[in-house]
Amino acid sequence: MISYETLGKQFIGGKWRQGQSSRLLKNINPYNEEILTEITAATVDDIDEAYASALEAKREWDKVNAYNKRDILEKAVDYIKEHEEKITEIIVEELGGTRLKAAFEISLVKNMIKEAATFPLRMEGKILPSTEDSKENRLYRIPGGVVGVISPFNFPFFLSVKSVAPALGAGNGVVLKPHEDSPVTGGTLVAKIFEEAGIPNGLLNVVITDIDEIGDAFVEHPIPRIISFTGSTAVGSHIGQLAVKNFKKPLLELGGNSAFIIMKDADLDYAVQAAVFSRFTHQGQICMSSNRILVQKPIYDEFIEKYAEKVSSLKTGDPKDPNTIIGPVINTRQAENLKMAVEKGIEAGAVPVVRGAITGRMVEPTVLADVTPDMLAAQEELFGPVVCVIPFETEEEAISIANNSKFGLSGAVHTANLEKGVEMAKKIHTGMIHVNDITINDEPIVAFGGEKQSGLGRLNGEWSLEEFTTLQWVSVNYEQRQFPY
Structure with a gap:
């Protein structure tokens, strides 16, 4: 069921519960300032549990047949279609978005998940020749591991799914931290959709909190290998530097002019x-x-x-x-x-x-x-x-x-x-x-990203598949190699 009562919680390890903090975050309708829900903030310990759950559940996800993964992701689209009116209401109430904006955002989300559903069938590798006789070089495309996603408040449903769905489709575990002004649309709603679609418990986690509570723990945690951030250039610069400092890949979708x-x-x-x-x-x-x-x-x-x-x-x-x-x-x-x-x-x-x-x-x-x-x-x-x-x-x-x-x-x-x-x-x-068009364009199979202080990396289509995976070289020597000493 989609409601503020059910979605006004953390989603960690496949369970809906409150965070361990004493801080209470109020989710406010920006038009009339009505309190939609109150959520007890997640702590650093909650983040640790979320990342550990994503890593553990990824091992189960690895065993799922690629065609079954595709079917699960496609079920997420079906769930959205069944609940489109309720999702529209939440976008209007939580974000102050118009119904036109809600329809636009929901359409983007459905197309993005449909594209991500093709990823399990596109984890292609290569066999390459070797300089050595009787040797074969294999390149395997494998998931990056666990992805940390930080989404903004403006188009949170889409901009969360834009990273979450491709990351799941490419075989990763995910921990999502939505903006504190859009915890449902950008966070727990996404979790509910994929939970109902049938992903393994703990594969996708949502932690709702703020920087005063967790500092840089979300980015600096040792488990995630990729950090995908969408938001302001100033914050993105800080996150990018933290990620590189801790040898993680940063994907940054930042501001524009x-x-x-x-x-x-x-x-x-x-x-x-x-x-x-x-x-x-x-x-x-x-x-x-x-x-x-x-x-x-x-x-x-x-x-x-x-x-x-x-x-x-x-x-x-x-x-x-x-x-x-x-x-x-x-x-x-x-x-x-x-x-x-x-x-x-x-x-x-x-x-x-x-x-x-x-x-x-x-x-x-x-x-x-x-x-x-x-x-x-x-x-x-x-x-x-x-x-x-x-x-x-x-x-x-x-x-x-x-x-x-x-x-x-x-x-x-x-x-x-x-x-x-x-x-x-x-x-x-x-x-x-x-x-001869508008400046606001985003399509699921076309490279999306900025130059200069507007970001690093490209998302959508084959570029998302590239960003959320890595390559492993496995060589096979069919005969004994001769050594010089």
Whole structure:
């Protein structure tokens, strides 16, 4: 059964129980601040038990036939389909996501699990020739071992499953630590789905806690060989350094400052629609959201007029209302950060052509025009419904402005000349970029990841299979080898 009562617990060693801490974590609806559930936090001892359980259960998982593993993972998709309405309600209540956002996220999750279900049948090795006579070199693709997954609060259902499902499909045990603001959607809901699908007890564990309780224990624990983190660049840098220090592989999906470039020959009405969707979907709380809209000067004034009109029409309010486009941001800290960014932008000379009110966690859209590339608002990730619009003269200037960022996650180029758009895209230092499309794209078989301070590694499809496995060289000598002494 899916409910806050059943999912408001730790899931360790195949058992639903409370953590051993004296700390109580409150799971709050960001729209009305209703307490959805209270969870006793996990301790360092709980983390130790979770990792030990994952390691032990992996030995059982190793013995399961690859086709049976595939069938188990596919059952997870069936379970989601059966409970889609309840999952939608949880996304709306726990995250402040709209029903549109919930449908988008659930679709991504189902496709990701379907792809991961193919992994057990793709654990392929190689036989290679040897420099020695009568010798054979075999390369076996084997699971990495145990994977520690740390997920964020914005798309927690998908961004947890994005690592958990491929890691399980590749034969690993997993311990998942969701963000404390999304413990159910990003944690125990995922555990329930795979438990019902039939994975071995203890193979997937969920620990709900915060850094004040556990410090760096989740990353530094000796059992996990891979740490997959999705979140801010500052925290990701710390986790990456800890992982490498302890000889673990870090997979880092971090922040972004995506540039949405509109050339003067673009279909302006279409570009306006795409730019609005690229910024304001889920209140702009997406790492791929377009923080910076770059518009060529001949169409700049017309764009500002149309864009401001479209943005002003977006309904802000209760995410349960099917007409709502913009719900609350996840917490008051995020709201305060956005308020500060807007004020500093205006002080620096940006013009607020749309200035939304900020009341508690409700942040109405703000559009800052005439932004210059060096302004703080254009340099930092704005994780909310605030956007910068920057004019440019030439194609070269647009590329230069787009690259003037420590981030390199996503982007978009809009132009009537598709091949020119592709050539521009190739000159922008980003892991992903889309011609005549939105900046928010994620597909289960296409490499996903960033450059610069937007992360390390690539996920999805064959890249996830590569990241969550390792290669073992086993050589076979069919005759006795001759030695020089």
